[in-house]
Amino acid sequence: MFSYKLPDGGLRTCCYINAEGGIKFDPPVYEQRYTTAVRILEDSRWGQKFKKVVDFGCADMRLLPLLRRVKGIEHILEVDVDENILRSNKLRAEPLVSDYLMRRENPLRVELLKGSIDASVEQLLNVDAVVALEIIEHLYPKTLENVPKNIFGFMQPKIAIFSTPNSEFNVLFQPLLANGFRHDDHKFEWTRAEFRDWARTICQQYPNYSVAFLGVGDAPPDNKSIGNVSQIAIFARHDLLGRRLVEPLRSEVPVDCNADADVQYKEIFAVDFPFNVDERSKEKKILDEARYQIDRCRRIDRYFNRDLGVYQVPLTVMDTYIETLGASTEELLDVLKDNDIEVKGDYIILPEYDEDDLSYRHYDDCYDDEYGLWNDAGCDNDDELGACGGHSLANDDVTYESEENWD
Template identity: 80%
Template sequence: MFSYKLPNGGLHARAYFNANGDIKFDPPVYEQRYTTTVRILEDPRWGQTFKKVVDFGCADMRLLSLLRRTAGIEHILEVDIDEDLLRSNKIRAEPLVSDYLQKRETPLRIELLKGSIDSSAEQLLNVDAVIALEIIEHLYPKTLENVPQNIFGFMQPKIAIFSTPNSEFNVLFKPLLANGFRHDDHKFEWTRSEFKDWALNICQKYPNYRVAFIGVGDAPPDKKNIGNVTQIAIFARCDVLDPSLSEQYRSKVSVDCRPDADTQYEEIFAVDFPIYLDERSKEQKLLDEARYQISRCRRIDRYFNRDLGVYQVPLTVLKDYIENIGATMQELLIVLKDNDIEVKDEYIILPEYEEDDDSYRHYDDCYDEEYGLWNDVEHADDETGNDDERGACGGYSHTKEDYTYDSEENWD
């Protein structure tokens, strides 16, 4: 086992009894399960992101709207045995208009697949994370028996997240269904100790894994002894918990389940999301970012050295960007030198104004007091003064009297 706590203090949730005496949860328990799953996947403690994720028993795919926005995920498999359910909820997997207007910077492929959690299909190879929320209690004994072999023997994901009802919490539900459970399709509902035994037995058979337990859906303050309404097991591969153990533990795992060449889940739908491809060279990216920072920093007073009359922009303002694109400071310096951008003592040196920057010029520079014109070109020689010459301020010449609010009433 290992110890695990949700980052940032966990969830803020509560349980209460309504006027009819029924227990309620705020937010609803299914939302707590979904947000907890995403927070586990995004937890920086793993030191990595999970690119390929499978969501077993995805049903109506309500979790998908969160998964598709989860950092690092590039490939999502939504798997369920109910083909009609997958087809009727296909719209949840389709790109939105916003996905075309603001394209992703990383790939995302979503596949809807008809298949069972105990079947070792070829599409499951190289999955990083397995999600199995509220599914194992729906499985017949033989199917449940085959699940560990498929997930921990064949797939061997970096992490796997299972959730199931905690039967100890059922004393607060009234009434239960005729089968004694919360749902008419449940084959069992486990206590915390039963769920723990199941998970630890998996780790004993597959020693490349350790497990931690958490829960969502707190009991009311005076019922804390019954645990949470939903119990969660987080299986983590030992090399994820401690990278130095990678080879040692993976060599102990017996992969006794191999896919047949013909073993495939049935594909119901698949889509690749639109992606923005930045085809600029590394040098062009560095130059563009440098010019952007130069433009930005020229408007920040703290970078202006009044004694020298120049802006001094620290090269460190570009540090994060340089690292993100895999460049070095030496490569940046070469790009700056090749484009005549001065660097001295770890600073980019900028004149107070760019040579082609007229933004600092005042209107008084363009107004001719003697002739009453917003113009500094030669004035008309005829008596009416109606020459159609452009003035230095970029517009046609106007007298003071002509330059009124009404003359710009159609400015927009």
């Protein structure tokens, strides 16, 4: 096992009994599950991004809009056994108008696939992360038995997130359905101990993995002992935790997997999202970002040293922006030096005015007293005035009251 807590203090939620005696969750439990899964994938503790993610039992794909906004994800597989529900919710997978207006920095491919969670197919190779929320309780025993073989034996993802109902919470859901469960398609509902036993058995069978447990949907204050309404297991491969792998990762399908070379998931829909291809060199990206920040800082009073008549911008101002480019302070300094941007100690030194910035020109250089017009600096006659892009006054009929001057 390993210890895990959601970053930034976890979720802010509440649970209460309404006037009719029903239990209510705020936000709804399904939102808490989705948000928790996304925050686990985004957690910086892993030290890396997950590029290829599969969402098993995706149903109407309500998790997808959140998944596709997780930085680093470039390939999402939405998998469900119900072809009709995939087709009827296909619009959720299509790019929005905003995706074309504000293009992604990285590629993203989304595929809707009809298939079972226990089928070891080629489309599942090289998956980094598995999300399987509220699906295992819907599986028949044989399918459930094959799930660990497929995921931890065949796929071997870096991380896998499972959730399932906590049956101890059912005392607050009386009466239950005729099958004794919360949903008419549930084949079982486990206590916390049963879920933990299942997860720990997986880690014994596949020793490259360790597991941590969470829950979403808190019980009311006077029922805390029953745990959360939904329980979560996070399986992390040891190399993701900075530990040595017990066994080498397999490059071939293990014999105990439910695999068939001729079996593939049925593709219902696939789409590639628009994205920008940035062909700038790393040095050019650093320079462009530095110049943008320099221009911004020249308009911030606290950086201006009035005694010296210059802006002194701390190099630390650039840290966050440069890190997003995967660059170091040393690389930044080299780029600044190569482009004649002055650095003294821990500060970038900027002149009070940028000669290329028209907003900083002195009024004395820009105002023509004779004609009463603003003009480019250095133009002192009619010919120069026209050449510099100023206003020609060859027509004596032009006045300030002329409609043409209200520009």
